[in-house]
Every structure is written in C-alpha cells, then in structure tokens.
Amino acid sequence: MRSPLSLFPLYSLLSLSGGLTPNDNSPPLKYANHIFNAIQDSMRQWGSSLHHNGVSFFLATVPAGTQLYHGTSKSSPVNGTEWLAFEPEHAMVFARPRRGPPPGAPPPGDDHDDPERPEGRHGELRRREPRGPDGRHTDAWPDNFGEDDAGYLHTYVAAEDLRLLYVDGMSAAKTSKGTLDSQDILLFNGSVGDRPDGGPAGENERARLACEMAENEWGGRIDGLLRMEAGFEIILCAFERDLTLLRITQVKPQDKDEFGPKGGHEHGGREGRKQDNDGKRRGPGGPPRGGPGRGPNSSRWMRAVTARYHGIGGNRVSLNYDHFVTAFSYDVDLFQDESGLPRLGHLSRSELEAIRRDITTLITTHDATEKSKDWQVIADMVVTRYSKDLSYFVSGKINSMEALQAEIERVMSPYIDYSDRNDVVEAQRCATQFLPPHSLDSESLAAHSVYSVAHSICSKLLEADKGTDFESAVQILRDLVDYLDWTTWKECRGCAPDELCVVPIWPMGTVQDYESPSCKNASNPYDQDGESYWGGMRH
Ligand SMILES: *[C@@H]1O[C@H](CO)[C@@H](O)[C@H](O)[C@H]1NC(C)=O
Ligand SMILES: *[C@@H]1O[C@H](CO)[C@@H](O)[C@H](O)[C@H]1NC(C)=O
Ligand SMILES: *[C@@H]1O[C@H](CO)[C@@H](O)[C@H](O)[C@H]1NC(C)=O
Numbered sequence: 068m069r070s071p072l073s074l075f076p077l078y079s080l081l082s083l084s085g086g087l088t089p090n091d092n093s094p095p096l097k098y099a100n101h102i103f104n105a106i107q108d109s110m111r112q113w114g115s116s117l118h119h120n121g122v123s124f125f126l127a128t129v130p131a132g133t134q135l136y137h138g139t140s141k142s143s144p145v146n147g148t149e150w151l152a153f154e155p156e157h158a159m160v161f162a163r164p165r166r167g168p169p170p171g172a173p174p175p176g177d178d179h180d181d182p183e184r185p186e187g188r189h190g191e192l193r194r195r196e197p198r199g200p201d202g203r204h205t206d207a208w209p210d211n212f213g214e215d216d217a218g219y220l221h222t223y224v225a226a227e228d229l230r231l232l233y234v235d236g237m238s239a240a241k242t243s244k245g246t247l248d249s250q251d252i253l254l255f256n257g258s259v260g261d262r263p264d265g266g267p268a269g270e271n272e273r274a275r276l277a278c279e280m281a282e283n284e285w286g287g288r289i290d291g292l293l294r295m296e297a298g299f300e301i302i303l304c305a306f307e308r309d310l311t312l313l314r315i316t317q318v319k320p321q322d323k324d325e326f327g328p329k330g331g332h333e334h335g336g337r338e339g340r341k342q343d344n345d346g347k348r349r350g351p352g353g354p355p356r357g358g359p360g361r362g363p364n365s366s367r368w369m370r371a372v373t374a375r376y377h378g379i380g381g382n383r384v385s386l387n388y389d390h391f392v393t394a395f396s397y398d399v400d401l402f403q404d405e406s407g408l409p410r411l412g413h414l415s416r417s418e419l420e421a422i423r424r425d426i427t428t429l430i431t432t433h434d435a436t437e438k439s440k441d442w443q444v445i446a447d448m449v450v451t452r453y454s455k456d457l458s459y460f461v462s463g464k465i466n467s468m469e470a471l472q473a474e475i476e477r478v479m480s481p482y483i484d485y486s487d488r489n490d491v492v493e494a495q496r497c498a499t500q501f502l503p504p505h506s507l508d509s510e511s512l513a514a515h516s517v518y519s520v521a522h523s524i525c526s527k528l529l530e531a532d533k534g535t536d537f538e539s540a541v542q543i544l545r546d547l548v549d550y551l552d553w554t555t556w557k558e559c560r561g562c563a564p565d566e567l568c569v570v571p572i573w574p575m576g577t578v579q580d581y582e583s584p585s586c587k588n589a590s591n592p593y594d595q596d597g598e599s600y601w602g603g604m605r606h
C-alpha cells in the first residue's frame with residue numbers, strides 16, 4: 068500500500084522543452100485512465116452517471132452567495148443537518164406534505180431511503196434537531212403532525228464559502244451496484260448497518276457519521292458532503308451556521324400530473340409493484356409508481372438536471388485537482404466483478420484504513436480554495452481533441468491501411484520533424500502538448516494521469532500507423548478506445564427541443580439506456596419498457 072504522494076518520488080526533473088520522457092524507473096500508474104476519467108467526469112451529471120461508482124474524494128468549495136434549495140413539508144427554517152440541492156427542481160421533488168403514520172404505526176424512519184417515496188429517497192427531509200436533553204437525537208417526528216398539508220421550497224444562500232468533501236460518481240444513489248462503496252465501506256468503515264427489516268441503510272446514518280467525522284477527525288475543516296444522484300446535493304451539517312435564508316415558498320400541491328396516475332392499479336399498488344414472481348424488479352425504467360408513495364413524474368426534475376450534464380455551471384463548485392485522494396492510485400485491484408466498475412468491498416481493512424488516513428491528511432493539510440491547477444480543463448482539451456477522431460478511426464468507415472495512415476498522419480503531423488523522424492520524441496511532443504510547463508516535476512496525480520493517458524493515445528496512434536496489417540492496426544485503436552472509456556462516446560446527437568438524452572440515473576433507467584443512451588420524450592423521459600438498470604434496491 069502506498070499513499071498517492073509516494074507514487075512519484077523517482078521522477079527526475081523533466082524539461083518539457085527538451086522532450087524527455089519520465090524516468091523509466093517511475094512506477095506505472097495502473098489506473099491512469101480511470102483517474103483521468105474521474106477528473107473529467109467530476110461535477111458533471113453525464114460522466115458521473117455512466118461512471119457511477121466513484122472511488123475518489125476531492126476538496127470542494129461552494130462560494131458564498133450561491134443559492135441552494137431544500138424541499139420539505141415544513142415552513143420553518145432548518146436548524147441542524149439536512150440536504151441541499153443545486154437545482155430547485157431537484158429540491159421540489161421533496162417539497163410535499165409528509166404522510167404521517169396512522170396512530171400505532173411503526174416509528175418514523177421506516178420509509179427512509181425507500182425510493183418509492185420521495186421523502187424517503189433523501190431519507191428524512193425532516194429537520195434533524197440537535198441532541199435533546201437526554202443526549203439522544205430527537206428526530207422531530209411529532210412536529211410533523213399539524214403541519215400544513217403542503218410542501219415548501221426553501222431557498223438559502225451560502226453565508227460563507229462552504230468547505231465540502233466531494234464523493235464522486237453517483238454517490239447519493241442508494242443502490243447495491245457500488246455507488247455507496249466509497250461512503251459505507253471506506254469512509255464510514257462499515258458502520259452504516261443494514262436496517263433490521265432488511266431495508267437499505269439510512270441516509271440519516273450517513274449524514275450523522277459524516278458530520279461527526281467533520282467535527283472529530285477532520286478538525287471542523289469540512290462543512291458537509293457533496294454528492295450526486297439525479298442532481299448534485301450537499302449534506303450540510305449546520306444549516307443555521309452556514310446559510311442565510313432567502314425565502315420559503317409553498318409549492319403547488321402535487322397532483323397526478325406530478326406523481327403519475329393515481330390508484331396504482333397498473334402495477335398492483337404498493338405491494339404488487341415491488342417485485343415480479345422471480346423477485347426481480349421489472350417494468351418501466353421510469354420512477355417507481357403505485358400507491359401513495361409512488362415516485363414523482365420525472366419530467367420537470369430531469370429537464371433541470373440534464374441541463375447540468377456537462378457541468379454544474381456558474382463556478383458554483385471548485386475542486387482542488389492538485390491534491391485529492393482516489394482509490395485508483397493505490398496498489399489494489401478494484402475490478403473484481405464483471406460490471407467493469409470499481410468496487411471496494413474486497414479490500415482489506417488495512418488497505419481501506421490507509422486510504423481513509425490519506426483522506427484525513429488531505430483535509431487537514433489542504434483547502435479547496437488554495438491555488439491549484441484546473442486539471443479538468445486540461446483533460447477536456449485531450450478529450451475534445453481526440454474523441455471524434457478516435458471514434459471515426461474505429462467506426463468502420465475507413466477501409467484501407469493507406470487511408471488509416473493518412474488520417475493518423477493528419478493527427479500526428481504537428482509533432483513530426485520530417486527531417487528527423489523519431490517515434491519516441493513524436494509521442495512525447497504529442498503527449499505533453501496540453502501540459503503546463505514542469506507539471507511532471509511534481510507528484511501531482513492529475514498531471515501524471517493526464518500525461519499517461521495522452522501518451523497512450525499518441526503512442527498507440529504511432530503504433531497503428533507503423534503497422535502493415537490493417538485489421539491489427541484498427542484493433543490497436545479499438546483497444547485504445549476501450550481503455551479510454553470516454554463517456555463522450557455515449558452522448559446522444561441532435562435531440563429535439565422536447566427531448567432529453569436519457570441515461571440511467573438512479574432509480575430510473577433501463578439496461579438499454581446504459582448501453583446506448585438515446586433521445587427520449589422529455590415529458591416522459593423514463594416511461595418505457597425494459598429491464599431496470601438498477602435492479603432491486605439495496606439490501
Ligand atoms: C437551533 O437549535 C438549538 C438547540 O435546540 C438552539 O439552541 C438554537 O438557538 C437554534 N438555532 C436557531 C437559529 O434556531
Ligand atoms: C473499523 O471497524 C472495525 C470493526 O468493524 C474496527 O475494529 C476498527 O477499529 C474501525 N476502524 C476505524 C478507523 O474506526
Ligand atoms: C409529467 O408532467 C408533465 C408536465 O410537467 C406532463 O406533460 C406529462 O404528461 C407528465 N407525465 C406523466 C407520465 O404523467
């Protein structure tokens with residue numbers, strides 16, 4: 068186990084202008100492609116939805132003055148820990164009356180995380196009261212009685228720069244596909260227990276643990292967690308400390324237009340909808356329906372959220388890309404199942420603890436606001452330059468070696484000195500094109516990952532160019548495309564104004580949406596047949 072900082076001690080000082088390669092003794096960066104993609108996908112709904120198992124942790128800041136939203140059944144400001152959305156439409160999903168239990172019903176908390184219930188999806192949009200006199204958390208269930216039969220949208224403004232830990236991927240998605248590994252297994256050390264009834268572990272628990280870590284292990288240097296589901300959200304530990312209330316407005320009562328047809332007969336209601344005979348959740352990839360707790364009509368929500376496919380926008384979040392922690396930089400095998408997505412459950416306790424320690428060190432020694440290079444824009448330069456060419460080269464539209472060589476030479480020509488051909492030098496010039504000077508002198512994981520990926524592209528192009536056999540030349544490029552696994556290649560082209568490009572975003576979407584996202588009716592983006600991508604819920 069090595070810490071990220073120990074990975075590059077051997078690099079000699081490099082002169083980029085001299086076109087030298089990194090020292091051959093430098094340790095290989097095993098998952099450079101995944102680190103590159105984590106940087107490229109960060110704070111983007113699109114890439115983070117496809118690469119939904121994040122194993123990276125970034126320091127993030129949200130500047131003072133940023134508007135943030137909270138949806139609830141309550142018309143009074145939040146005091147304590149709660150969830151905040153970046154898009155009001157996301158918060159509005161939770162702006163609805165809480166359905167109080169009949170007298171004698173099970174205690175509150177039962178529906179937490181039930182994706183069938185919007186308030187459960189976030190768990191507990193109830194206010195978390197500070198500890199009561201007996202030292203226990205006094206979840207304010209009784210307060211909910213007597214509330215208006217209405218929902219409220221709270222608009223807050225960050226009173227100061229918020230200091231957050233960004234857990235990447237779709238880390239707010241309550242699934243069993245690995246989206247929670249980085250929190251439940253790594254950050255929280257397996258202490259988010261499954262509920263006794265077999266339901267998913269509670270979001271309340273994650274919020275409580277995160278805020279305890281913020282206070283105790285992280286020296287009060289973190290105000291909350293930044294995560295993504297259908298929209299980016301913050302678990303903010305102290306609303307009253309960090310936010311100023313701008314307004315609280317009552318939302319339109321949610322009727323059947325917002326929540327789908329009433330009655331639930333089409334799926335047999337709350338019980339019948341859950342499972343088919345074989346226990347597998349089937350049917351529309353749309354939000355689950357049926358019963359009073361049916362999922363919301365996703366149209367308004369998804370139109371807003373998909374507007375952020377390519378970035379949260381407005382500099383509402385800045386990440387520190389010079390210093391971050393990712394499981395991809397450790398000497399561990401993260402790909403042990405067939406999904407092609409990283410998991411953490413098989414890591415040993417000492418491996419997990421080493422990463423957790425590095426997260427604590429990151430937080431206690433760095434800030435999101437310190438001067439750092441924006442490696443995402445540099446990664447973007449690589450992707451936008453090569454994405455289209457590479458997909459063309461493997462598209463089957465090129466059908467001779469001569470034609471392929473001409474295309475590759477077009478791409479590589481800026482790096483070739485025709486009076487002095489030299490593969491090594493040409494690959495190096497090409498690979499360092501977008502790198503700031505001297506960036507490889509440092510131990511920056513981002514710098515070395517971007518360099519490594521760019522170098523793979525450039526050297527594979529040269530290798531394919533030198534081949535004599537057309538099929539094997541194309542195969543080299545196909546392998547490169549597989550290795551890169553850029554989400555740009557799954558983007559829809561030319562959706563109409565009343566359509567959205569649909570990819571699975573928990574709990575919605577089908578296997579088909581994951582394999583080949585396509586333009587769908589924006590009024591009804593997920594109302595379709597097909598096997599649910601997310602399968603059964605986590606338990
Ligand atoms: C929040 O709750 C605590 C404990 O109940 C109380 O002392 C404090 O005054 C409250 N703050 C606000 C802003 O209501
Ligand atoms: C993690 O949990 C295990 C028990 O499952 C415990 O022995 C260990 O001390 C915990 N580590 C930390 C850092 O809390
Ligand atoms: C969802 O709501 C939109 C309006 O926001 C409406 O046009 C659409 O028909 C609704 N879809 C369903 C399935 O109810």
Ligand SMILES: *[C@@H]1O[C@H](CO)[C@@H](O)[C@H](O)[C@H]1NC(C)=O
Nearest residue numbers: 565587588589590591592594
């Ligand atoms: C899109 O869906 C809405 C609501 O279900 C429907 O009224 C409309 O006709 C659909 N549009 C197209 C082009 O299919």
